[in-house]
Amino acid sequence: MADPASELGFLVSVVGFLITIIVVLRSKSAAEKTGEAVAEVRQKLSEIESIVEKALATREAPTAPPSLNRIAAEQGDKLNDIVIAVQQTIGGAKA
Numbered sequence: 001m002a003d004p005a006s007e008l009g010f011l012v013s014v015v016g017f018l019i020t021i022i023v024v025l026r027s028k029s030a031a032e033k034t035g036e037a038v039a040e041v042r043q044k045l046s047e048i049e050s051i052v053e054k055a056l057a058t059r060e061a062p063t064a065p066p067s068l069n070r071i072a073a074e075q076g077d078k079l080n081d082i083v084i085a086v087q088q089t090i091g092g093a094k095a
């Protein structure tokens with residue numbers, strides 16, 4: 001029979017290991033969500049770039065500059081939100 005201190009030490013180790021697994025799984029989930037958000041922002045910015053390149057090639061103004069500005073501003077806001085989420089996930093910032 002093991003002494004109580006050894007049993008307590010084993011229990012603390014098991015609990016610590018379980019907490020570590022939970023934190024790793026949460027981090028993985030946050031990283032996947034961040035990756036999805038970044039991909040969405042890249043896609044939107046790519047669309048804006050295509051519209052601008054077409055306008056430059058044809059020397060015609062884009063059909064809806066205000067909406068392009070709005071989309072660009074929204075993507076900038078999303079990128080900022082992504083950076084904040086990543087910082088919070090790794091413990092670099094407090095909300």
